[in-house]
Amino acid sequence: xxxxxxxxxxxxxxxxxxxGISNLRFSNHSDHLLVSSWDKSVRLYDASANVLRGEFMHxxxxxxxxxxxxxxxxxxxxxxxxxxxGHRLVVATAGRHVNIYDLxxxxxxxxxxxxxxxxxxxxxxxxxNGTGYALSSVEGRVAMEFFDLSEASQTKKYAFKCxxxxxxxxxxxxxxxxxxxxxxxxxxxxGGCDGYVNVWDGNNKxxxxxxxxxxxxxAALSFSRDGRLLAVASSxxxxxGPKPHEQDAIFVRSVNEIxxxxxxxxxxxxxx
Numbered sequence: 001x002x003x004x005x006x007x008x009x010x011x012x013x014x015x016x017x018x019x020g021i022s023n024l025r026f027s028n029h030s031d032h033l034l035v036s037s038w039d040k041s042v043r044l045y046d047a048s049a050n051v052l053r054g055e056f057m058h059x060x061x062x063x064x065x066x067x068x069x070x071x072x073x074x075x076x077x078x079x080x081x082x083x084x085x086g087h088r089l090v091v092a093t094a095g096r097h098v099n100i101y102d103l104x105x106x107x108x109x110x111x112x113x114x115x116x117x118x119x120x121x122x123x124x125x126x127x128x129n130g131t132g133y134a135l136s137s138v139e140g141r142v143a144m145e146f147f148d149l150s151e152a153s154q155t156k157k158y159a160f161k162c163x164x165x166x167x168x169x170x171x172x173x174x175x176x177x178x179x180x181x182x183x184x185x186x187x188x189x190x191g192g193c194d195g196y197v198n199v200w201d202g203n204n205k206x207x208x209x210x211x212x213x214x215x216x217x218x219a220a221l222s223f224s225r226d227g228r229l230l231a232v233a234s235s236x237x238x239x240x241g242p243k244p245h246e247q248d249a250i251f252v253r254s255v256n257e258i259x260x261x262x263x264x265x266x267x268x269x270x271x272x
Contacts, residue, residue: 008212010253015052021235021248022063026224033231034073036065042075047252085126090133092121116143125179128186136176140164163192175239180221182260191218193239201262209259215246230255
């Protein structure tokens with residue numbers, strides 16, 4: 001008898017948080033997955049084995065988490081979103097402000113910027129090569145920014161629309177809650193309140209892939225250290241206020257190279 005195929009959304013982890021999932025992060029050393037939640041918990045899973053390895057309870061909702069080493073990490077309750085690459089720490093704060101710090105001198109920001117997007121920031125993630133960052137907003141857009149302030153570098157920045165649909169002659173726009181870069185190819189995934197995960201080639205400004213729809217809003221995303229797994233938090237983010245919604249869940253899906261590898265540019269043949 002043929003074995004059953006995995007669900008299109010990926011394998012669902014057992015023992016998920018009981019309230020909204022705020023973030024999830026894969027370890028840089030294994031398939032351990034750290035998850036923070038509004039239920040006041042930080043949970044450590046072995047994503048490959050589908051086992052809950054540990055749980056730590058806070059006194060209030062936990063809004064972010066990251067690994068320190070393979071078995072321990074940090075968690076925090078803070079109304080900011082941040083990302084770290086090399087010696088640069090990028091922090092998006094209220095009022096659409098972005099502060100860029102050099103970890104070797106934290107007395108003041110190296111750069112202070114205003115988001116190029118008009119509406120509230122939802123997520124910020126640094127490029128794996130350390131040259132800049134991607135920033136998403138509640139208005140279905142992502143901006144691609146660069147640290148270098150030279151005119152040559154700043155002309156490369158751009159923004160694009162995503163996580164939208166047309167219905168009855170009008171555009172419906174969804175917040176973009178999550179961004180995750182693939183560690184091998186440098187392409188990136190976005191997750192939105194429409195329940196979809198899209199994979200993008202930022203250099204060629206093209207969408208590479210769209211995964212099957214998840215039960216509710218995609219609240220967080222993380223690729224494993226080798227890029228072969230993608231963790232997806234399917235968790236209602238209350239963008240439409242309190243209402244009945246699907247149970248919070250974490251899905252781990254296998255990633256195929258065709259979904260994340262940039263496609264080579266095709267140039268037209270010269271005229272004969």
